[in-house]
Amino acid sequence: MVQGAKAGTTKRSGRPGPAPSSLKTPPLKNEGLTQEQLLQAYNDMLLIRRFEEKAGQLYGMGLIGGFCHLYIGQEAVVVGMQMCLKPGDQVITSYRDHGHMLATGMESRGVMAELTGREGGYSRGKGGSMHMFSREKGFYGGHGIVGAQVSIGTGLAFSNMYRNDGSVCLTYYGDGAANQGQVFESYNLAALMKLPVIFIIENNKYGMGTSAERASASKDRSKDGTPWGIPGEQVDGMDVQAVKAAGERAVAYCREGNGPYILEMKTYRYRGHSMSDPAKYRTREEVQKMREQHDPIETIRKILLEGGMDETKIKTVDDKVKTIVADAAEFAQTSPEPDEKELWTDILVEAR
Amino acid sequence: MGATILMPALSPTMTEGKLSRWLKKEGDTVAAGDVIAEIETDKATMEVEAVDEGQITKILVAEGTEGVAVNSAIAELDGGDSKNAAGGPQQPVSNATKAGGETAEVAKQAEDHGAVAAKGAAKGEGSAAQAKGPEQEPEKDWGPTKTQTVREALRDAMALEMRADDTVFLLGEEVAQYQGAYKVSQGLLDEFGPKRVVDTPITEHGFTGMAVGAAMSGLRPIVEFMTFNFSMQAIDHIINSAAKTLYMSGGQLGCPIVFRGPNGAAARVAAQHSQCYASWYAHVPGLRVLAPWSAADAKGLLRAAIRDPNPVVFLENEILYGQSFEVPEDDDFILPIGKAKIERRGKDVTIVAFSIEVGLALKAAEKLAEEGIDAEVINLRSIRPLDTETIVNSVKKTNRLVTVEEGWAFSGIGAEVAMQVIEHAFDHLDAPPVRVAGLDVPMPYAANLEKLALPTVDHVVDAAKSVTYKK
Ligand SMILES: Cc1ncc(C[n+]2csc(CCOP(=O)(O)OP(=O)(O)O)c2C)c(N)n1
Ligand SMILES: [Mg+2]
Numbered sequence: 001m002v003q004g005a006k007a008g009t010t011k012r013s014g015r016p017g018p019a020p021s022s023l024k025t026p027p028l029k030n031e032g033l034t035q036e037q038l039l040q041a042y043n044d045m046l047l048i049r050r051f052e053e054k055a056g057q058l059y060g061m062g063l064i065g066g067f068c069h070l071y072i073g074q075e076a077v078v079v080g081m082q083m084c085l086k087p088g089d090q091v092i093t094s095y096r097d098h099g100h101m102l103a104t105g106m107e108s109r110g111v112m113a114e115l116t117g118r119e120g121g122y123s124r125g126k127g128g129s130m131h132m133f134s135r136e137k138g139f140y141g142g143h144g145i146v147g148a149q150v151s152i153g154t155g156l157a158f159s160n161m162y163r164n165d166g167s168v169c170l171t172y173y174g175d176g177a178a179n180q181g182q183v184f185e186s187y188n189l190a191a192l193m194k195l196p197v198i199f200i201i202e203n204n205k206y207g208m209g210t211s212a213e214r215a216s217a218s219k220d221r222s223k224d225g226t227p228w229g230i231p232g233e234q235v236d237g238m239d240v241q242a243v244k245a246a247g248e249r250a251v252a253y254c255r256e257g258n259g260p261y262i263l264e265m266k267t268y269r270y271r272g273h274s275m276s277d278p279a280k281y282r283t284r285e286e287v288q289k290m291r292e293q294h295d296p297i298e299t300i301r302k303i304l305l306e307g308g309m310d311e312t313k314i315k316t317v318d319d320k321v322k323t324i325v326a327d328a329a330e331f332a333q334t335s336p337e338p339d340e341k342e343l344w345t346d347i348l349v350e351a352r
Numbered sequence: 353m354g355a356t357i358l359m360p361a362l363s364p365t366m367t368e369g370k371l372s373r374w375l376k377k378e379g380d381t382v383a384a385g386d387v388i389a390e391i392e393t394d395k396a397t398m399e400v401e402a403v404d405e406g407q408i409t410k411i412l413v414a415e416g417t418e419g420v421a422v423n424s425a426i427a428e429l430d431g432g433d434s435k436n437a438a439g440g441p442q443q444p445v446s447n448a449t450k451a452g453g454e455t456a457e458v459a460k461q462a463e464d465h466g467a468v469a470a471k472g473a474a475k476g477e478g479s480a481a482q483a484k485g486p487e488q489e490p491e492k493d494w495g496p497t498k499t500q501t502v503r504e505a506l507r508d509a510m511a512l513e514m515r516a517d518d519t520v521f522l523l524g525e526e527v528a529q530y531q532g533a534y535k536v537s538q539g540l541l542d543e544f545g546p547k548r549v550v551d552t553p554i555t556e557h558g559f560t561g562m563a564v565g566a567a568m569s570g571l572r573p574i575v576e577f578m579t580f581n582f583s584m585q586a587i588d589h590i591i592n593s594a595a596k597t598l599y600m601s602g603g604q605l606g607c608p609i610v611f612r613g614p615n616g617a618a619a620r621v622a623a624q625h626s627q628c629y630a631s632w633y634a635h636v637p638g639l640r641v642l643a644p645w646s647a648a649d650a651k652g653l654l655r656a657a658i659r660d661p662n663p664v665v666f667l668e669n670e671i672l673y674g675q676s677f678e679v680p681e682d683d684d685f686i687l688p689i690g691k692a693k694i695e696r697r698g699k700d701v702t703i704v705a706f707s708i709e710v711g712l713a714l715k716a717a718e719k720l721a722e723e724g725i726d727a728e729v730i731n732l733r734s735i736r737p738l739d740t741e742t743i744v745n746s747v748k749k750t751n752r753l754v755t756v757e758e759g760w761a762f763s764g765i766g767a768e769v770a771m772q773v774i775e776h777a778f779d780h781l782d783a784p785p786v787r788v789a790g791l792d793v794p795m796p797y798a799a800n801l802e803k804l805a806l807p808t809v810d811h812v813v814d815a816a817k818s819v820t821y822k823k
Binding site: 014016038053056060061062065066067114118119123125126127128129130131143144145146147176177179180181189207208209214215241270275276278279281284291337338340342343344347 | 358360361362363366384385387393394395397398399403423525526529530533551553554555557558581582584585618619620621622623624625723790791795796797798799800801804805
């Protein structure tokens with residue numbers, strides 16, 4: 001970890017103005033978060049990291065099939081945003097969804113068992129890595145068609161407006177998805193109807209093998225809502241504190257009934273697009289540099305230590321996370337395959 | 353405690369690979385995330401990362417070794433995992449063997465298709481030549497052949513047509529720099545440059561409409577959908593713009609365009625990524641719908657599709673991409689649109705199939721032969737227009753019909769084939785036709801459920817027996 005090499009968002013007060021186009025380098029310190037809050041964020045990010053590493057391992061062993069998209073590197077985004085929510089708020093995302101589920105409080109066991117296609121999985125083995133849901137935790141999936149969740153998330157926000165319940169919907173999508181036509185249709189709908197939706201672009205620089213530069217003529221995605229008057233910010237998505245700060249501004253704006261908000265998270269995925277991606281479109285050095293200089297978990301660990309946090313306290317978190325993940329992996333391997341009868345359930349709701 | 357490094361699976365269908373290079377040697381220390389080796393599959397070269405930290409005490413598989421099975425030990429960390437070394441059933445490994453077995457089964461099924469493929473192709477050609485009777489003219493003999501994968505045959509077809517006609521161009525997601533998400537467009541960017549091999553953003557509705565517009569003004573686009581599941585984003589342009597404009601313009605605005613990509617079930621990718629769209633597109637007047645099985649089908653039909661002045665939906669299959677078949681070497685080799693191929697002659701029952709299910713049908717025919725039932729297998733090749741004549745002539749001879757498709761039976765291709773037979777040869781039927789099809793459910797992810805949802809050789813055998821009253 002190189003001191004001071006981290007980038008962060010420019011902090012602004014009051015109403016959002018135009019987004020900063022260049023990121024400045026903040027000091028390594030607590031920015032509005034207490035040591036205890038930081039330790040919680042560290043815990044939540046580490047859980048996602050270790051969970052995903054284990055998932056990669058199980059995939060290699062043939063226990064997980066099909067596509068498996070890991071979230072390693074992007075942990076600060078969901079963890080920072082989740083800190084801004086209250087019960088009743090909703091979250092929706094793409095197929096790169098394991099981190100989002102864990103952040104909303106869904107159980108590691110149920111998520112891992114869905115990856116292995118077992119009865120104990122959130123969808124009883126019928127959805128797999130890309131398709132899990134939890135109404136209880138406000139998690140609405142888990143969608144495999146690039147961009148589709150953006151319109152659906154706008155619809156979740158519509159129901160919030162309709163019920164006037166003060167809830168907001170976090171709608172996550174990638175830099176590649178941000179080019180789909182329905183994304184722009186959603187911007188217009190949300191702005192027109194003043195829907196409480198936060199559009200969160202997880203710009204990890206690539207959509208599969210295509211860099212963001214090669215896929216969009218729009219260079220600052222936080223400004224994509226400008227024609228409809230949607231405010232936007234670019235945020236250092238590798239810095240959980242910057243994410244949380246921007247998230248609070250966005251959530252407050254939405255809850256006040258002002259309509260949608262765009263957050264472009266500058267982030268990075270360390271692994272390939274899915275497990276079978278040879279990743280020839282970027283250099284090993286590029287990945288290594290991100291890992292060494294901008295790792296969201298290492299950054300927080302360092303701030304904790306510099307702030308005087310007892311190292312054994314951090315170690316306790318490390319151990320706890322390790323135990324949770326090992327237990328989830330064990331559960332995912334011992335939970336039985338779904339009963340054959342499951343083939344024919346859940347196709348339609350039986351009318352009463 | 354040490355650990356054993358196992359050969360990882362890097363894609364849903366991978367069962368083995370080549371260990372092409374070690375980046376670490378015995379004695380080196382590695383940390384989680386370090387790249388330790390490179391392995392090669394038929395699609396790509398991939399890096400293997402360490403998941404544990406420790407010292408590599410032993411390399412068990414030398415670099416350059418081919419056919420290294422997934423989950424076999426390739427190296428030892430810190431002396432290796434004692435449980436594993438002792439051959440004891442280590443928990444994850446035994447589970448992996450089970451799951452690996454399932455993967456192997458998929459591969460084996462694919463292999464079955466392949467094995468039959470080679471034989472079927474050879475036999476098909478031969479028996480067609482000796483066939484007598486009015487059913488079907490023997491297919492043109494294109495002379496010497498070479499062995500090619502379906503993937504290569506598709507690439508060659510595009511390259512040949514692009515060389516011959518500079519209005520032909522390819523566009524889609526990852527087709528250029530990445531060489532195709534499934535490596536079908538390998539080498540095309542190098543040969544034809546970025547003007548004719550065009551990477552698009554993930555905007556199916558937009559780029560499909562754009563391609564339709566280009567076709568209306570005389571260019572000949574080939575639109576690759578990464579898979580046909582994503583053509584749903586663009587289906588409005590395929591149907592409302594491409595298929596109908598010639599009619600609406602009183603014949604002024606044709607649309608010479610090909611929509612191609614993998615269609616149908618892939619392995620373990622769940623409901624949104626595993627579906628057959630044949631019957632969706634076959635429903636629409638103004639479209640042609642082709643579905644190749646062998647590499648020769650792929651090459652001959654894709655060339656015909658590109659030259660055709662109409663919109664053509666060209667349904668490939670991911671699992672077939674890596675399979676090899678004999679393909680005529682003749683530079684002019686092309687197949688007609690609208691003609692089915694009798695892959696196997698028989699007198700007792702007609703089995704009609706398309707795409708990957710042709711391999712399944714041929715396999716079933718072999719099994720049926722062992723039981724004294726002589727099945728005729730028809731490879732549709734073209735779904736719209738449908739070669740009703742070949743099907744009807746066959747049923748007039750066998751008096752029995754079984755259809756096979758991966759998609760859902762309801763309003764499916766089998767339903768249409770059976771209805772054509774009922775309309776044209778009702779009096780010749782000795783039994784009600786039977787449809788073998790994917791189960792009427794969205795595709796489940798779980799391995800055991802997925803297996804139950806798709807047609808198998810045994811389903812086809814059982815159906816053939818039931819229509820011949822042998823069961
Ligand atoms: C409509 C549609 N088109 C194509 C795909 C295939 N596909 C899956 S993920 C992906 C890349 C998406 O990139 P991005 O939105 O940046 O998300 P990331 O994977 O980086 O999280 C593509 C092209 C798809 N699933 N759906
Ligand atoms: Mg991306």
